[in-house]
Amino acid sequence: MTTQGAAEHAPTTASSTAGPISSGADTPDTGLTADQVAERTAAGRTNAVDTRSSRSVWEIIKANVLTRFNAILGALFVLILITGSIADGLFGLILVANSLIGIVQEVLAKRKLDRLALLNAPITRVVRDGVVVEVPTAEVVQDDLVELRSGDQVPADGFVRSGDGLELDESNLTGESDAVGKRPGDEVRSGTSVVAGIGRFEAAQVGPDAYANKIAAEARKFTRAHSEIQSSVNTLLKYITWVIVIALPLQIFSQARVVGDQGWRQVVIRSTGGLVGLVPEGLVLLTSVAFLLAAVQLTRKQVLVQELPAVEGLARVDVVCLDKTGTLTVGDIAFEDIHVIGDPRGNDDGVGEDELRCALGALADDANANGTLKAVAASIDPPDGWDRIATIAFNSARKWSAACFTGRGTWILGAPDVLLVEHDPLRERVSELARTGRRVILLASSARASLDGPTLPEDLVPEALVTLTEQVRPDAAETLKYFADQGVAIKVISGDNPQTVAAIAQRVGLPIDTSTRSETGLPIGVVDARTLGTDPQELREVAKETIVFGRVSPEQKRALVRALQAQGHVVAMTGDGVNDALALKDADIGVAMGNGAQATKSVAQLVLLDGKFSHLPDVLAEGRRVIGNVERVANLFLAKNVMSLIAIITAAAFALPFPFLPRHLTLVSAVTIGIPAFFLALGPNKRRYIPGFLRRVLRFAVPAGVIAGVVVIVSYLLANLHYGVPKGQFSSRCAVPEGLKTVADHACWQPGAGATVALLTTFFWILLVLARPLRPWKLGLIGAMILIAVLAFAVPIGREFFNFDLPSGLFWQSFAVGVGGALLVELVYRTSKEIRETHHVAD
Template structure:
């Protein structure tokens, strides 16, 4: 029944996980606009074949791998994040690349299946469908990767094999030792004697085998998945819960995991005045997501109470709202703000909302009263209602800018945005933040702005845009490239895909726990290094040489240097899908336990190969199907919390294994000693089964609820080849087990020799019970079939195991430190177990089924006297464990300090 119940728990848990994943998989457009029979029509994407001409536009999912054949707009930009991992969209063109081994990012004339068009329209010819696409080949590589057993499963299998051999040896030994008793008259012949002691050996096997262990392990892992689900970690594979606990390296995707995958304006630079020399104002903008919440701070880190009072900030908001083709909206299902279109433009939309509107001194309180749907674009809509958009000059690669012509009260203004070098080259004036006046752009001012731009783009690795405007002749209704001259510079905007706020602390927690974090990204090296510096991955390093590698640099290293590089690597940039899988395999060859995170199709093979693959909740279906765990909140910090949970689960697993094995050793000692001494059966097989499955199983399951130790994330991960049961731990099993067995036998002997309700036999009569029928005795030989002695021994076994369960609240901490009520589930399971045992003792027909009888008060006192010392014995063993650790810790630290740094790193 327990096996069935626990199997049901496991099935329900994994079913719930799969159901949650199905809800996360609601993505992918299934249709395409295809040229058929001389006209374009919408057909299912599954009907596409190579050679079809397909038209794509803004918002379209690319239905197949296609080569560009016709551009229907000035530009076409595609978001390839699910394939390459890069958050910035890629500009596509008709010309093919000349590079022989071009990576996906460089194939600018190819549209890849599953990617999204964020700007422009084009037509392309289908060159690959299904498994013949870039994503299809990645999926095939993932399917060719075989699953491997988790560390816990390997060690439990090894321990099970060892336990089986020991049990078999003991059973054979018991049978062989009693060969001389086969001919005892009580057995009725040699053959019957042999069969009798064969039954004893079977009873011994029943006692030794922890029948409830598989069920308890499954239940503990299932309970772990429930706790992880509360942390937003959905576990797809129960064994992977424990694997997190021994993880030594986390290979984390940058975009969307360490960062928000939401471009955000972080800095703005404008010119304040130019009286004697150019003076600039630099503003910092808070907020790391698309949520229109945040504040603007000046260079002194003072918050601006009313940003629209700054003429340049007001014009930046105006230009950002009007020179923009993307949209910010609120998704009530996901309860978050999301983009429609280009990330860069949406970042500008968010900036507009943070700057606010002119003339509203109480605007923040007024905005707080809006619904989230209205708040998403309230300020943007204000500017769009103030101006009428007349004409648009789309972005082009040669100009590196776009412009819009707007009209307001019969006044025409052109707003422009683009690469700083392109926009500034077309500017002749600047807007002063001091008074809103327009003054000529001198060389000194230009040099100052150039220096600011270099600072933004260099040290801060921000993606920079320059904003400008130009007053146009009244009545102008169109724009041409010639109009993009004599512009007035408004300001410089720096944006980035910012790190999540909680990532820094999570990375530090990993370092404290002895877990390396390797950032893996398709982004360029300088951008990725800047992120690593922000999140503390490089700690206090100034020189990243030997810690940061691009994929091509790493592949070019000799084998020995590559092995050394793996031990120090912090950043792996400009990677392709094959590089990620190669990295996982290389780390595993160094006996590292690797967790790999990812969200795109490009991550799937590496997720499959890793010891534990972690997919993002917003990721692709392919990535989720390859993973062992899914982060519903796409948050790296959730991984760290899950690692702590995994370590706690492993510790609790060791505790209930210790509890169950020491209890089973006690049963083995009881039966073995009784058989060797020639005493009657102290316990019958049905009693042993009851103890093993029910009275053992409930407390063992409850031990899985033990609270984690306070230092769980300050110790190093256990080694992958570390045994579940160490030599010292096995010695503790034997000591506790020996006492459990001897206490059980003592209760049996007490009833026969000392109990007022017993026969008070001499000890010699008890150990020679099998010759009772051949001797003259003052008692009936049927006394050896009485239920009372086995009832006393069974009750001693149950109660001593309940006390032993309390011992397993912690491996080394005293019960004076960790009180029983720290795990109320364990206290409840002990109470329930005792109630079940009482029902067996005092209720028919259960007492007859288990061959027991009720106990008197005096007998209960003896049971408690024999049972309680197990706590005192384990307290002594815990004291020795703590003392040995205290002595070894300084020695280990000293030995580590005298080693060379290279050896310590290894």
């Protein structure tokens, strides 16, 4: 019991915030029969709701296969197959492999996530055919007779049929932490939990009709975590699509004009070579895989990711809104101390503290103990020689319990405002303790050896004030300090008493000075939300200045989140109660505790399965890793796209064949972009989130791509001066005869081989720049890619496959052009302080 909440501010029950529960059938005490259960199940009157934690297999396949770029590459692949040049269709196999990797990775992750969700599915005890059985909560049907015991969650809405000391914690609905007693005929709501006693209720409204699930359904609407990465990538893809649409006729026209006399096959092959380079085929895949593997990694730390972009989202958060109960505290109270009052009867010595502890232990040694007595029992063992002869169980209407013990009289434990007379000076002491956030109860004694029903003895003597505190999560203070060090602001938004919330906030290290108070009597930075409205615009200023909000309604929680968002903040909301669900839905990132209400877990993007707040830094670290690494690989892909566009435009302007065959670009893409990007996307990255993902990518990738495009054309033009086939002999020596896949004269491809060397040199330097800071594993990765590229030129089968013919003079000439490009790339990197700072971070 608190001394403040019950009498002064009666808790708002669920029935006051929702419509009345409509009565169902009058189920007999033996419960439903098997036939009745089957009939209701067939009619869909069950407690099942859709709370999928991942996409279906078909949705996964569609997302990875049916994309615009797969369609473009697929069409180009078909054209290459028609020409008969299978080697130039290698990109098609990579396309299939990429899609398969994405599908397999996501299906495996889906199974893991769904299995975790299933393992955390709750069960419920119901009476059927006169027997109490356990069934999955989703299989509870309308009119079921549900049995409730201490610790159970109420799975549906209904009416109490019977009960013995039944008390529910409705803080999930109201935010109030005081237990509410329930008698036969009283309403119960889904999302609440049993804190004391036992009882049975008839389930009148189940599934989507239950109160908690109605809130979840409302909160589920339009909930998708915003991802700056995905939004930026989608913007890039939209523009690249238009570039492809414009470049397609230009490429076909220019290649038809230049190599048309060599036959239509050459036109198709050369045109395809340029267009393949415009497609960032692996960017979307790698982004999805990075999110996915981060989600799987977090499951090992008991974090269920229900929306993949949420991994990135938490890294962008700059304000975290916390509910007190279940987030900062574990939701349970713990015995703290006994404050001996002394004997008011004038004797020199009152009852000693040891005797009082024995009395408390004896009172707590009760099979039907409520939450307060359970907290005492956890700290004080039952004494020997205290034989209970009579008991009056705690009742939330009376607010006290009592017991008689042989030879030791009667002992009473209850709320001070009920047990003390109106003007007792002890009330001031009670208020002082209550203002520190403690719960205060009074231990009193009576000389009477028996109890006359639920009536207080007239000779009641106050013996001690007993203080209890809410158990602060041991990881809360350290986690909040971590967020403070990262520049993330903390707001505590609770439905509980603001004095209590402020005291808890101070205990976990938030800057609350309880010694300095405002005109309202509350500490500075603490607000009683009953003095506020629900308009987000009106709440903007108070949301900015206040740290702790107490007595907050569910609608106000939602409004405060929106007020912070209106100021440009990225807001995360944590909570465990149904009253948190709407705020979690509107927050940029919703985080639910694993032991919280199902309605809350179903709308959250992240669920902390073991309820440990300390996992949030792990999620933040994963988000940073994803953001930083995807930015790196996006630079690689976009630089290749820009390079291809420059090569297409300049080849058309100078009436040149496109410098590369599709197989050449496949090699360059594989060793400088595709394979390295996969490993870089999964590597460590501790860089803090910095806004401007797309702007930074464009600022580096566009000039780097332009440099690479110029390198290609310069190297190709220089090669044409001294190597290859004289221009007048090109058509006769380099045309592909009917029925052959390629020409036998490799000199025809010498300029292309030289351009490939130059492009590889420049792109390997781009890779080195983006991989900084360089670590042994990165150097090993890049070294392996260089070796593969060298083997493609050095090994006969590689030279034959890629049509490489590279005299030493051409190699050194092309390599020198590539080095010049690399130096220009380094200059771009060094002249941009922002790019340098974001790339050069400690892994």
